[in-house]
Amino acid sequence: MSKKKLRRSGAKIMASLILLLGSLSYIMxxxxxxxxxxxxxxxxxxxxxxxxxxxxxxxxxxxSYGLIIGLAVGCGLLRGGLRYIEQYSNHYIAFRLLAVLRxxxxxxxxxxxxxxxxxxxxxxxxxxxxxxxETLEVFYAHTISPICIAVIVSVAVLLFVGFxxxxxxALVALVGYITIGIVVPLISSGRLKESGVKYRAEFASFNAYxxxxxxxxxxxVLNNAGEERKAEVNRRSDELLKETKRMKHRTTxxxxxxxxxxxxxxxxxxxxxxxxxxxxxLSVGFMIVGVVAVFSxxxxxxxxxxxxxxxxxxxxxxxxxxxxxxxxxxxxxxQNGKKFDYxxxxxxxxxxxxxxxxxxxxxxxxxxxxxxxxxxxxxxxxGKSTLLKLLLRFWQKxxxxxxxxxxxxxxxxxxxxxxxVTMVSQTTYLFDETIEENLRIAKPDATQEEIExxxxxxxxxxxxxxxxxxxxxxxxxLGDNLSAGExxxxxLARAFLSGAELILLDEPTSNVDSINEGIILKALKEQKRKKxxxxxxxxxxxxxxxxxxxxxxxxxxxxxx
Ligand SMILES: Nc1ncnc2c1ncn2[C@@H]1O[C@H](COP(=O)(O)OP(=O)(O)OP(=O)(O)O)[C@@H](O)[C@H]1O
Ligand SMILES: [Mg+2]
Numbered sequence: 001m002s003k004k005k006l007r008r009s010g011a012k013i014m015a016s017l018i019l020l021l022g023s024l025s026y027i028m029x030x031x032x033x034x035x036x037x038x039x040x041x042x043x044x045x046x047x048x049x050x051x052x053x054x055x056x057x058x059x060x061x062x063x064s065y066g067l068i069i070g071l072a073v074g075c076g077l078l079r080g081g082l083r084y085i086e087q088y089s090n091h092y093i094a095f096r097l098l099a100v101l102r103x104x105x106x107x108x109x110x111x112x113x114x115x116x117x118x119x120x121x122x123x124x125x126x127x128x129x130x131x132x133x134e135t136l137e138v139f140y141a142h143t144i145s146p147i148c149i150a151v152i153v154s155v156a157v158l159l160f161v162g163f164x165x166x167x168x169x170a171l172v173a174l175v176g177y178i179t180i181g182i183v184v185p186l187i188s189s190g191r192l193k194e195s196g197v198k199y200r201a202e203f204a205s206f207n208a209y210x211x212x213x214x215x216x217x218x219x220x221v222l223n224n225a226g227e228e229r230k231a232e233v234n235r236r237s238d239e240l241l242k243e244t245k246r247m248k249h250r251t252t253x254x255x256x257x258x259x260x261x262x263x264x265x266x267x268x269x270x271x272x273x274x275x276x277x278x279x280x281x282l283s284v285g286f287m288i289v290g291v292v293a294v295f296s297x298x299x300x301x302x303x304x305x306x307x308x309x310x311x312x313x314x315x316x317x318x319x320x321x322x323x324x325x326x327x328x329x330x331x332x333x334x335q336n337g338k339k340f341d342y343x344x345x346x347x348x349x350x351x352x353x354x355x356x357x358x359x360x361x362x363x364x365x366x367x368x369x370x371x372x373x374x375x376x377x378x379x380x381x382x383g384k385s386t387l388l389k390l391l392l393r394f395w396q397k398x399x400x401x402x403x404x405x406x407x408x409x410x411x412x413x414x415x416x417x418x419x420x421v422t423m424v425s426q427t428t429y430l431f432d433e434t435i436e437e438n439l440r441i442a443k444p445d446a447t448q449e450e451i452e453x454x455x456x457x458x459x460x461x462x463x464x465x466x467x468x469x470x471x472x473x474x475x476x477x478l479g480d481n482l483s484a485g486e487x488x489x490x491x492l493a494r495a496f497l498s499g500a501e502l503i504l505l506d507e508p509t510s511n512v513d514s515i516n517e518g519i520i521l522k523a524l525k526e527q528k529r530k531k532x533x534x535x536x537x538x539x540x541x542x543x544x545x546x547x548x549x550x551x552x553x554x555x556x557x558x559x560x561x
Contacts, residue, residue, distance in 0.1 A: 165290025
């Protein structure tokens with residue numbers, strides 16, 4: 001993560017985030033309403049107290065002492081109940097939101113998959129799923145409502161003080177609210193915003209580096225690069241600490257500035273109150289009521305003033321999440337597209353490059369039909385895996401045609417495509433579940449018999465039976481102990497189990513010995529009667545089973561056998 005600027009303005013981020021809220025906004029409204037009433041009720045306790053004092057000083061107040069005390073106590077009780085509802089709705093929103101946001105992010109990742117995720121830093125996605133979402137939860141549950149509450153309560157107090165006590169006192173309070181709630185935060189927010197964004201960037205970059213180092217620990221040890229890595233981790237950690245300190249320092253300075261302003265405005269209110277009494281523009285009793293009301297009303301604006309520290313982080317998080325949500329996928333899934341039952345594949349003049357004007361494949365022509373094994377050879381990096389990914393529409397082709405039963409791939413329903421075509425890639429990922437569950441992702445309702453048959457075909461059944469729990473063995477319990485060849489054969493078993501009629505194999509035998517290679521090849525030969533198999537391999541012994549072989553060189557394909 002570089003220290004890049006936000007793409008959107010704060011206001012835009014806030015507006016977009018609120019739009020994301022959807023129907024939860026009604027509950028938010030309830031929380032704001034309760035919060036405002038709660039604050040007013042809390043102030044009611046002191047204000048009714050002041051009214052009592054004013055009455056004792058001889059002001060004509062149309063309420064009896066009993067009623068005043070009753071109202072003060074009532075306000076106190078009401079405050080409790082309202083606070084409860086406010087907290088309840090805020091927490092409800094918070095938890096619902098975490099779920100809604102995670103759902104949206106996973107939805108976005110699902111569409112970006114797999115093309116865009118090849119290049120995205122995994123660390124920053126993990127940071128997004130964990131800390132960014134938490135930050136946004138804070139925004140919704142503890143940022144928007146304080147701002148609304150501050151506005152509502154302040155207006156209520158201004159009206160009350162203006163009409164019951166004195167418009168001058170109300171004016172002082174108004175200037176106070178604007179200073180504390182808007183001017184002070186604006187002055188400090190520039191710097192806070194900057195350090196907030198920096199801090200988040202530093203945090204994400206540290207996470208990504210650390211995660212990367214843990215993933216690559218084997219290669220670090222092998223290359224004896226531990227000391228350098230450690231030094232770099234320390235350096236980045238120091239950097240992060242420095243940034244944290246800087247941010248805390250600025251936050252503290254901003255909050256002491258706020259406290260100072262509050263004290264200042266309390267003094268000014270008192271001074272104005274005394275002057276008003278001195279010039280006989282206000283009675284002592286109503287001066288006390290007005291001044292007490294203003295004193296007790298700064299809470300909500302102080303809460304707003306304390307926000308910028310959070311807000312800057314929120315904006316950075318919000319910006320990142322919104323960026324992800326608006327990121328255009330390399331390929332859009334096709335829903336309700338055309339369906340087919342695989343019979344043949346015809347690739348015509350296919351051209352593709354990951355970047356514009358740098359074609360990896362040019363004018364590729366190739367065909368395959370049921371009952372044959374098609375081989376693809378070529379030097380490392382010539383685009384063999386790329387071609388297989390294009391056949392699955394993991395990337396969008398630049399030009400040419402990829403036709404299944406005569407239907408171009410860009411018109412085929414995405415789910416239908418994956419039901420017909422599957423791939424065993426160069427590395428098979430095993431989830432931290434049992435072997436059986438790992439196989440079952442290819443066909444969730446597979447019977448035990450189907451699973452075992454697929455494993456026999458892939459020459460991995462015998463091996464699984466030697467594991468302590470057989471098919472029920474947890475992959476996690478084996479640690480990293482499955483060999484590359486064993487993983488590869490489990491990947492192959494998945495492909496057989498899936499029932500796909502076109503199987504793309506990217507180096508299926510690169511990690512297995514010649515005995516197992518023989519078994520796998522025999523299985524492929526048996527399978528080919530009902531299916532098409534496209535096979536990428538360097539091994540001549542593997543290529544021997546291909547009916548036809550294509551060779552890719554400098555992006556151009558030629559049929560070789
Ligand atoms: N996601 C990507 N973004 C940009 N370039 C990529 C991406 N994936 C692969 N490439 C590049 O495209 C070219 C073809 O890569 P590809 O993986 O298809 O080669 P390959 O023939 O399968 O090689 P190997 O035999 O080593 O597996 C390479 O130059 C590679 O660096
Ligand atoms: Mg490859």
